Amino acid sequence: xxxxxxxxxxxxxxxxxxxxxxxxxxxxxxxxxxxxxxxxxxxxxxxxxxxxxxxxxxxxxxxxxxxxxxxxxxxxxxxxxxxxxxxxxxxxxxxxxxxxxxxxxxxxxxxxxxxxxxxxxxxxxxxxxxxxxxxxxxxxxxxxxxxxxxxxxxxxxxxxxxxxxxxxxxxxxxxxxxxxxxxxxxxxxxxxxxxxxxxxxxxxxxxxxxxxx
Amino acid sequence: xxxxxxxxxxxxxxxxxxxxxxxxxxxxxxxxxxxxxxxxxxxxxxxxxxxxxxxxxxxxxxxxxxxxxxxxxxxxxxxxxxxxxxxxxxxxxxxxxxxxxxxxxxxxxxxxxxxxxxxxxxxxxxxxxxxxxxxxxxxxxxxxxxxxxxxxxxxxxxxxxxxxxxxxxxxxxxxxxxxxxxxxxxxxxxxxxxxxxxxxxxxxxxxxxxxxxxxxxxxxxxxxxxxxxxxxxxxxxxxxxxxxxxxxxxxxxxxxxxxxxxxxxxxxxxxxxxxxxxxxxxxxxxxxxxxxxxxxxxxxxxxxxxxxxxxxxxxxxxxxxxxxxxxxxxxxxxxxxxxxxxxxxxxxxxxxxxxxxxxxxxxxxxxxxxxxxxxxxxxxxxxxxxxxxxxxxxxxxxxxxxxxxxxxxxxxxxxxxxxxxxxxxxxxxxxxxxxxxxxxxxxxxxxxxxxxxxxxxxxxxxxxxxxxxxxxxxxxxxxxxxxxxxxxxxxxxxxxxxxxxxxx
Numbered sequence: 062x063x064x065x066x067x068x069x070x071x072x073x074x075x076x077x078x079x080x081x082x083x084x085x086x087x088x089x090x091x092x093x094x095x096x097x098x099x100x101x102x103x104x105x106x107x108x109x110x111x112x113x114x115x116x117x118x119x120x121x122x123x124x125x126x127x128x129x130x131x132x133x134x135x136x137x138x139x140x141x142x143x144x145x146x147x148x149x150x151x152x153x154x155x156x157x158x159x160x161x162x163x164x165x166x167x168x169x170x171x172x173x174x175x176x177x178x179x180x181x182x183x184x185x186x187x188x189x190x191x192x193x194x195x196x197x198x199x200x201x202x203x204x205x206x207x208x209x210x211x212x213x214x215x216x217x218x219x220x221x222x223x224x225x226x227x228x229x230x231x232x233x234x235x236x237x238x239x240x241x242x243x244x245x246x247x248x249x250x251x252x253x254x255x256x257x258x259x260x261x262x263x264x265x266x267x268x269x270x271x272x273x274x
Numbered sequence: 275x276x277x278x279x280x281x282x283x284x285x286x287x288x289x290x291x292x293x294x295x296x297x298x299x300x301x302x303x304x305x306x307x308x309x310x311x312x313x314x315x316x317x318x319x320x321x322x323x324x325x326x327x328x329x330x331x332x333x334x335x336x337x338x339x340x341x342x343x344x345x346x347x348x349x350x351x352x353x354x355x356x357x358x359x360x361x362x363x364x365x366x367x368x369x370x371x372x373x374x375x376x377x378x379x380x381x382x383x384x385x386x387x388x389x390x391x392x393x394x395x396x397x398x399x400x401x402x403x404x405x406x407x408x409x410x411x412x413x414x415x416x417x418x419x420x421x422x423x424x425x426x427x428x429x430x431x432x433x434x435x436x437x438x439x440x441x442x443x444x445x446x447x448x449x450x451x452x453x454x455x456x457x458x459x460x461x462x463x464x465x466x467x468x469x470x471x472x473x474x475x476x477x478x479x480x481x482x483x484x485x486x487x488x489x490x491x492x493x494x495x496x497x498x499x500x501x502x503x504x505x506x507x508x509x510x511x512x513x514x515x516x517x518x519x520x521x522x523x524x525x526x527x528x529x530x531x532x533x534x535x536x537x538x539x540x541x542x543x544x545x546x547x548x549x550x551x552x553x554x555x556x557x558x559x560x561x562x563x564x565x566x567x568x569x570x571x572x573x574x575x576x577x578x579x580x581x582x583x584x585x586x587x588x589x590x591x592x593x594x595x596x597x598x599x600x601x602x603x604x605x606x607x608x609x610x611x612x613x614x615x616x617x618x619x620x621x622x623x624x625x626x627x628x629x630x631x632x633x634x635x636x637x638x639x640x641x642x643x644x645x646x647x648x649x650x651x652x653x654x655x656x657x658x659x660x661x662x663x664x665x666x667x668x669x670x671x672x673x674x675x676x677x678x679x680x681x682x683x684x685x686x687x688x689x690x691x692x693x694x695x696x697x698x699x700x701x702x703x704x705x706x707x708x709x710x711x712x713x714x715x716x717x718x719x720x721x722x723x724x725x726x727x728x729x730x731x732x733x734x735x736x737x738x739x740x741x742x743x744x745x746x747x748x749x750x751x752x753x754x755x756x757x758x759x760x761x762x763x764x765x766x767x768x769x770x771x772x773x774x775x776x777x778x
Contacts, residue, residue: 082567
């Protein structure tokens with residue numbers, strides 16, 4: 062239940078089975094003034110969960126691990142009523158899986174490898190999130206819906222393809238346009254939706270309940 | 275009591291009448307019997323003195339023919355030429371004999387009928403034989419017509435003599451149209467114009483080129499369509515020579531074969547793509563981990579340097595940013611490679627589960643390894659259709675079945691059982707073998723990529739299978755049976771799928 066004085070920007074519970082990744086990311090986050098607590102598996106993390114101070118903390122977990130996987134860990138936390146913001150990491154770039162994680166309540170997802178800026182902005186957003194459930198998502202919704210309303214029908218179709226995890230090429234084929242046109246639509250969508258990253262765009266789509274179950 | 279036979283050559287006639295082995299009866303003008311020769315006695319069992327004086331239809335003719343015989347008798351009296359007819363006589367002991375009669379009238383000088391001479395031939399046995407023969411022919415014909423291959427007979431001139439029902443279906447000619455025409459109407463060029471020569475060559479030399487062996491040919495239908503067929507020819511010689519041709523239409527068989535070949539090809543293709551995709555995903559994952567570590571370490575160093583005041587650190591930080599940039603570039607290349615190979619989205623449509631299983635089984639059992647394996651299938655009826663990507667599901671099935679076949683290479687008992695059933699909202703497909711089963715160690719990593727117990731093979735088959743079944747929201751499991759061997763079960767949801775399908 063103790064936390065060092067220099068907790069700085071908050072606590073990060075890092076769960077990743079790859080030791081090198083653990084060491085690298087921990088070094089990065091420590092240098093960025095976070096307090097880092099590492100576990101090499103979901104099981105290990107769960108075993109020490111009780112002893113951790115979960116105030117001002119975020120769980121940064123890899124989706125793909127042996128044993129209990131990232132998604133299952135997240136589901137288990139939700140089940141147990143443990144209110145801890147979750148950010149999932151994926152080395153697969155598996156968008157549908159990330160979408161599923163976010164539907165389950167993950168705050169964000171990060172595609173490995175990530176930059177200092179990407180990881181710190183994701184962590185800070187998660188840490189600044191008011192605790193308890195989906196209140197902020199609801200509050201943001203009218204604004205989001207208004208932004209979504211500015212998209213053309215074609216842009217909405219492209220966005221649907223993106224959050225379904227389709228590649229530009231695949232979207233182009235299904236809409237019978239060129240991949241370059243899809244890329245143009247994609248950039249327009251990012252601007253209209255005011256999304257700074259792909260993950261943010263996906264998060265918006267999840268909030269808008271656009272994603273398929 | 276002897277009739278007056280003055281007007282015929284008495285003694286000779288008498289001798290002839292009594293000697294001949296056929297019934298001879300002389301009737302008076304009123305129909306009563308005046309002569310009843312010994313052949314008639316033998317035939318009927320009546321003695322002449324029992325018969326003479328009685329009317330023939332009163333005791334010799336079967337009941338239903340009595341009126342007919344009477345009317346013939348009356349007609350005969352008005353005619354001068356012999357009349358012929360057939361009727362049945364009833365013998366004393368109740369048997370019926372079929373007699374062919376020739377009747378003639380004997381007239382007096384005034385031209386009035388004084389007698390009617392009836393000579394008969396007992397054809398009972400002959401008719402029976404003929405009937406039996408006709409029956410045999412009808413029987414043969416029914417066999418030929420029920421024959422699933424076309425049966426055609428031709429004579430030495432190549433002219434069609436008979437044309438079975440299947441020949442009618444197959445070639446499109448009616449039997450009546452075909453009979454008498456040259457069989458070359460059924461043969462496309464070049465055989466068409468050569469066929470007469472073939473027969474002539476055989477008749478002259480006796481050299482058999484096609485008789486007695488099966489040969490694949492092309493045949494021609496009435497509408498001109500050419501089709502692949504298997505031809506057997508045999509020869510029948512009984513006075514005249516007849517050639518019998520059996521023609522089996524292979525169009526459908528070829529189509530089935532072609533469909534299997536196509537499925538096999540698609541499966542191989544899907545298998546290769548699946549394998550590459552699985553490898554690409556694995557590589558992407560495995561490489562991205564160290565790249566993440568490296569980028570993070572570089573980021574950590576960079577952040578730490580930023581906290582110092584040394585002027586040299588500015589350059590170092592820039593260089594470290596380049597390092598991170600290069601790492602991201604490497605990662606991007608991996609992503610592109612994976613996206614290029616991997617994302618073949620499942621293309622689902624409705625397919626009959628049992629048919630999918632049957633086809634996959636057929637494809638999986640092609641090849642030498644399957645020799646000696648006893649296949650048992652138990653596909654439950656009424657499973658209906660399921661939304662699925664047929665090729666992908668068949669890829670899984672082929673993979674699982676091949677594994678089972680491979681597992682039984684060394685075992686003496688080689689039994690493969692494939693069954694389908696419906697269990698609580700799922701359709702279950704089971705593949706059971708009698709191989710050595712799966713080791714505990716292997717069982718733990720069964721569906722992970724690059725896990726294999728085989729010397730050849732990369733160990734990604736089951737990993738791909740799991741990916742595919744997951745994409746179908748189903749389950750794939752393996753357990754060892756207590757009796758030895760293992761069971762793979764594949765469960766596909768019956769309902770959940772429609773929703774996914776609707777959304778598209």
